[in-house]
Amino acid sequence: xxxxxxxxxxxxxxxxxxxxxxxxxxxxxxxxxxxxxxxxxxxxxxxxxxxxxxxxxxxxxxxxxxxxxxxxxxxxxxxxxxxxxxxxxxxxxxxxxxxxxxxxxxxxxxxxxxxxxxxxxxxxxxxxxxxxxxxxxxxxxxxxxxxxxxxxxxxxxxxxxxxxxxxxxxxxxxxxxxxxxxxxxxxxxxxxxxxxxxxxxxxxxxxxxxxxxxxxxxxxxxxxxxxxxxxxxxxxxxxxxxxxxxxxxxxxxxxxxxxxxxxxxxxxxxxxxxx
Amino acid sequence: xxxxxxxxxxxxxxxxxxxxxxxxxxxxxxxxxxxxxxxxxxxxxxxxxxxxxxxxxxxxxxxxxxxxxxxxxxxxxxxxxxxxxxxxxxxxxxxxxxxxxxxxxxxxxxxxxxxxxxxxxxxxxxxxxxxxxxxxxxxxxxxxxxxxxxxxxxxxxxxxxxxxxxxxxxxxxxxxxxxxxxxxxxxxxxxxxxxxxxxxxxxxxxxxxxxxxxxxxxxxxxxxxxxxxxxxxxxxxxxxxxxxxxxxxxxxxxxxxxxxxxxxxxxxxxxxxxx
DNA sequence: CGAACGGTTGACAAGGGTCAAGTTCGGTGG
DNA sequence: CCACCGAACTTGACCCTTGTCAACCGTTCG
Numbered sequence: 001x002x003x004x005x006x007x008x009x010x011x012x013x014x015x016x017x018x019x020x021x022x023x024x025x026x027x028x029x030x031x032x033x034x035x036x037x038x039x040x041x042x043x044x045x046x047x048x049x050x051x052x053x054x055x056x057x058x059x060x061x062x063x064x065x066x067x068x069x070x071x072x073x074x075x076x077x078x079x080x081x082x083x084x085x086x087x088x089x090x091x092x093x094x095x096x097x098x099x100x101x102x103x104x105x106x107x108x109x110x111x112x113x114x115x116x117x118x119x120x121x122x123x124x125x126x127x128x129x130x131x132x133x134x135x136x137x138x139x140x141x142x143x144x145x146x147x148x149x150x151x152x153x154x155x156x157x158x159x160x161x162x163x164x165x166x167x168x169x170x171x172x173x174x175x176x177x178x179x180x181x182x183x184x185x186x187x188x189x190x191x192x193x194x195x196x197x198x199x200x201x202x203x204x205x206x207x208x209x210x211x212x213x214x215x216x217x218x219x220x221x222x223x224x225x226x227x228x229x230x231x232x233x234x235x236x237x238x239x240x241x242x243x244x245x246x247x248x249x250x251x252x253x254x255x256x257x258x259x260x261x262x263x264x265x266x267x268x269x270x271x272x273x274x275x
Numbered sequence: 276x277x278x279x280x281x282x283x284x285x286x287x288x289x290x291x292x293x294x295x296x297x298x299x300x301x302x303x304x305x306x307x308x309x310x311x312x313x314x315x316x317x318x319x320x321x322x323x324x325x326x327x328x329x330x331x332x333x334x335x336x337x338x339x340x341x342x343x344x345x346x347x348x349x350x351x352x353x354x355x356x357x358x359x360x361x362x363x364x365x366x367x368x369x370x371x372x373x374x375x376x377x378x379x380x381x382x383x384x385x386x387x388x389x390x391x392x393x394x395x396x397x398x399x400x401x402x403x404x405x406x407x408x409x410x411x412x413x414x415x416x417x418x419x420x421x422x423x424x425x426x427x428x429x430x431x432x433x434x435x436x437x438x439x440x441x442x443x444x445x446x447x448x449x450x451x452x453x454x455x456x457x458x459x460x461x462x463x464x465x466x467x468x469x470x471x472x473x474x475x476x477x478x479x480x481x482x483x484x485x486x487x488x489x490x491x492x493x494x495x496x497x498x499x500x501x502x503x504x505x506x507x508x509x510x511x512x513x514x515x516x517x518x519x520x521x522x523x524x525x526x527x528x529x530x531x532x533x534x535x536x537x538x539x540x541x542x543x544x545x546x547x548x549x550x
Numbered sequence: 551c552g553a554a555c556g557g558t559t560g561a562c563a564a565g566g567g568t569c570a571a572g573t574t575c576g577g578t579g580g
Numbered sequence: 581c582c583a584c585c586g587a588a589c590t591t592g593a594c595c596c597t598t599g600t601c602a603a604c605c606g607t608t609c610g
Binding site for chain 4: 551552553554555556557558559560561562563564565566567568569570571572573574575576577578579580
């Protein structure tokens with residue numbers, strides 16, 4: 001407990017990282033971590049990025065932060081909180097497509113038109129930092145360096161989605177759930193994968209939507225994982241502690257964990273162990 | 276039959292579009308269609324792109340055209356034939372992740388490192404045109420215009436994947452299959468969605484891998500769709516003719532068909548009808 | 551205190567996997 | 581030309597995983 005990472009602390013105490021809504025934002029932005037995952041950021045790069053940011057907005061659970069009508073010309077950096085992009089099917093059901101965690105950049109997928117019918121909604125309360133797409137474009141035009149960063153970040157999201165697809169197609173419900181937990185663990189605790197706790201502020205209904213199963217079955221599978229001694233849930237706090245990482249990896253076939261912590265530019269994070 | 280599109284003709288008679296292997300390539304490249312889907316290509320743009328192309332290679336069914344060891348520094352434009360990217364799981368099974376059709380650009384997802392453990396293999400014979408990533412990088416550096424094109428193309432692939440994910444999560448087997456057929460129809464017959472034929476040169480085993488179901492069940496679902504009068508299979512030729520487009524749309528919940536034929540820069544294609 | 555929400559559990563049914571046998575078709579060799 | 585073979589497709593019987601429906605419990609909040 002004493003060695004909680006910054007990311008884990010942010011995850012547990014988001015309010016500590018909030019700032020007043022109306023002030024200009026010059027603080028430390030978490031998405032730097034993700035960006036510097038893919039390209040080396042100099043001090044000047046960070047200054048340039050910071051100059052792009054508009055005033056951060058505090059948002060509530062359930063708020064729609066992006067749609068064809070809302071923030072269409074903006075990218076959003078998710079400083080705190082969880083969000084999802086979803087699509088309304090013809091029968092009115094909302095299908096969740098994608099999940100955004102603190103540090104993720106929202107809106108890359110419809111950067112140039114396309115997918116006008118997705119909307120992004122907050123799953124928890126949080127804080128978002130808007131960017132004008134146009135200004136980022138100008139910045140990319142001036143400095144090719146950022147093109148690399150943006151492309152790599154977009155491709156990284158794409159790879160995560162490919163992983164998820166792979167997971168959904170080829171495993172049964174329990175393995176899907178295990179995989180999901182491991183993915184979140186890797187993303188949330190980056191760059192400190194040795195931390196074995198994570199907070200999962202989602203209802204089992206939402207988890208089910210993400211994994212293509214019912215809330216009832218999510219419950220059954222969670223109980224199953226717990227009864228096998230792979231993890232422990234802290235009831236009522238949404239906390240999960242992984243007890244047997246390797247067994248969970250084996251069950252899930254999560255052989256791409258490395259992808260989430262691979263960082264050619266930053267300090268190499270310690271990892272529990274692997275193959 | 277008389278009004279077959281260029282794309283449909285290419286699909287039926289790939290050999291007609293082949294060129295001798297060792298000659299330099301200055302012909303008409305099909306990926307222009309896809310790129311011009313996302314950004315306007317001037318004559319000069321096309322010339323610049325053509326200059327990047329290296330000698331095309333004819334490849335056989337089953338050939339691995341890209342892996343961590345093969346063509347790692349190249350992007351490949353798929354001029355003819357179908358390919359898939361797949362991942363080897365710990366039990367040795369090959370899980371298919373993604374499908375590439377004529378005109379697609381292979382390798383964007385691992386443009387900057389990442390996903391070293393995917394490989395791309397041909398599902399049919401075909402023709403590929405290699406590009407050096409590095410040269411495309413230089414081109415993007417010189418002309419920001421191409422950055423837009425590449426980003427948009429990458430995001431388009433990402434959106435298709437999101438669609439597939441959505442499909443897999445939220446529908447039963449029959450609907451998944453219907454959706455898959457409609458996706459292929461839209462991509463193959465672009466920009467002529469009024470053509471109701473498509474060729475599907477895949478075994479039911481491969482289709483099953485893509486959709487997360489067994490070959491046996493693929494067979495059952497296909498029969499089911501046929502018995503409901505939604506489509507007809509031409510036995511032994513892998514041809515499918517869609518008989519009732521709207522009913523198929525309704526069954527599949529394929530409400531994003533527009534995304535595949537939306538072309539802000541080119542001529543607007545006629546579409547059958549929608550919602 | 552009661553309503554609302556999310557989680558848990560059980561009984562039952564259905565969708566889809568598994569296994570196995572049979573069929574069709576294209577290729578190969580005598 | 582025919583016999584044989586393998587690959588892919590088809591079909592049926594059976595069973596397991598997961599969805600459905602419902603009741604029940606615990607917490608939170610007005």
